Every structure is written in structure tokens, then in C-alpha cells.
Amino acid sequence: DAGVTQSPTHLIKTRGQQVTLRCSPKSGHDTVSWYQQALGQGPQFIFQYYEEEERQRGNFPDRFSGHQFPNYSSELNVNALLLGDSALYLCASSHRPYKGTYGYTFGSGTRLTVV
Amino acid sequence: GQQLNQSPQSMFIQEGEDVSMNCTSSSIFNTWLWYKQDPGEGPVLLIALYKAGELTSNGRLTAQFGITRKDSFLNISASIPSDVGIYFCAGHQNQKPDRGSTLGRLYFGRGTQLTVWP
Numbered sequence: 001d002a003g004v005t006q007s008p009t010h011l012i013k014t015r016g017q018q019v020t021l022r023c024s025p026k027s028g029h030d031t032v033s034w035y036q037q038a039l040g041q042g043p044q045f046i047f048q049y050y051e052e053e054e055r056q057r058g059n060f061p062d063r064f065s066g067h068q069f070p071n072y073s074s075e076l077n078v079n080a081l082l083l084g085d086s087a088l089y090l091c092a093s094s095h096r097p098y099k100g101t102y103g104y105t106f107g108s109g110t111r112l113t114v115v
Numbered sequence: 116g117q118q119l120n121q122s123p124q125s126m127f128i129q130e131g132e133d134v135s136m137n138c139t140s141s142s143i144f145n146t147w148l149w150y151k152q153d154p155g156e157g158p159v160l161l162i163a164l165y166k167a168g169e170l171t172s173n174g175r176l177t178a179q180f181g182i183t184r185k186d187s188f189l190n191i192s193a194s195i196p197s198d199v200g201i202y203f204c205a206g207h208q209n210q211k212p213d214r215g216s217t218l219g220r221l222y223f224g225r226g227t228q229l230t231v232w233p
Contacts, residue, residue, distance in 0.1 A: 107157050
């Protein structure tokens with residue numbers, strides 16, 4: 001049973017460019033959350049998608065946007081990249097109805113470096 | 116947003132020693148979680164706590180949900196080299212399980228880097 005799959009694993013981009021990160025949730029999961037983890041910090045919540053809609057959003061600018069597809073997979077898009085966007089981007093999947101937080105499964109992340 | 120204060124920031128111990136780390140918050144959480152993250156990997160859930168005062172064990176790990184619902188601690192007994200990694204606490208504020216709402220977001224601490232010397 002595949003867990004959460006993220007691609008690519010590593011990425012280098014230049015300031016001002018745009019990037020798209022991808023996530024396939026664990027089998028049976030229908031909700032996807034994205035987190036940003038800067039070096040030496042804990043993960044910070046970006047947003048959460050369910051039924052192809054953004055349901056919650058953390059304190060991130062509009063440069064961060066996302067999408068969820070009918071097969072529950074998700075994309076995270078970041079426009080006008082800044083050096084400060086360099087981080088590990090984690091995808092976590094879960095399922096409804098609400099069954100408790102043990103349902104969260106994290107992927108291994110995409111390491112984004114902005115130069 | 117909610118701030119989780121996790122301490123200590125790092126620990127250097129000898130194999131066989133016990134370890135204790137804690138997390139405090141300015142806000143109340145319905146659920147406290149403890150994760151471990153290895154280099155290049157995502158966080159892996161170790162223990163989930165759902166009720167104030169709850170004490171839960173998972174092998175050599177024991178965690179407690181504080182009575183005030185604003186704190187939690189994690190103990191690791193008889194540490195071994197594979198315990199090396201970063202440990203994170205996380206708080207969860209449950210969403211109402213009605214249509215249109217989903218599982219709530221997680222708030223993470225800054226992590227405790229554990230190093231175990233053989």
C-alpha cells in the first residue's frame with residue numbers, strides 16, 4: 001500500500017520563477033494538506049484541500065496556490081519565487097469523515113532551493 | 116497564530132539513558148501529537164493523545180497530555196542509536212465533523228534534535 005508520494009524530490013529554481021509541486025495521497029485518503037518546513041523549524045501549515053476546494057489556509061501570501069484533482073492528488077504552485085521560499089515542502093493526506101488526527105500521513109517532501 | 120514552545124532545542128545523551136522533552140502552548144488543543152523526523156524524510160507519528168491527563172505508551176516511548184490542555188511531554192527510556200532524529204510536538208484543533216469541514220490543521224513546535232552516543 002503506497003503511502004504519500006511527492007514529486008520531485010529536489011528542485012532548484014531562480015528568484016522570480018514559478019514552481020509546481022505534486023502530491024499523490026495515500027490510498028483511501030481524500031484530503032490533502034501542504035506544509036512548509038524551513039531549515040531548523042517545524043512545519044508550517046499552508047493550506048488544505050478537500051473535494052477539490054481549498055478548505056483552510058494558513059498565513060501564506062497569494063503567491064501560494066493549490067489545486068486538487070478528482071483523483072484526490074494535489075499540486076502546490078508558488079509564483080514569483082523569493083529566496084525565503086527555500087524549504088522542504090511536505091504533503092500530508094488524511095480522510096473524512098473525521099476520525100482523529102492519527103489519520104494524517106506525511107510524504108517525504110520536496111526540497112526547494114531558490115537561488 | 117498559536118505558538119508551541121518545545122524544549123530542549125537539542126540533547127546529547129549516551130546510549131541507555133532516558134530522555135525527556137516537553138511542549139507548551141498559549142492555546143488549548145484538543146489533541147497532542149509527537150512526531151519523529153529523520154533526515155530527508157517527512158514526520159512519522161509516534162504517539163497521539165486525545166484527552167487531558169491521558170498517559171500513553173508506545174514501546175519505550177511515553178507521552179502525556181497536560182491537564183490544562185496547553186502542554187505535553189514525551190519520555191524515551193533506555194535510548195538506542197536509532198532514536199537519533201528530530202522530535203516534534205504538534206497540537207491539533209479539531210474541526211466540527213460536518214459537511215464542508217475537514218480535519219483541522221496541525222501546529223508544530225520547533226523540534227528537539229536528539230543525538231545518542233554509543
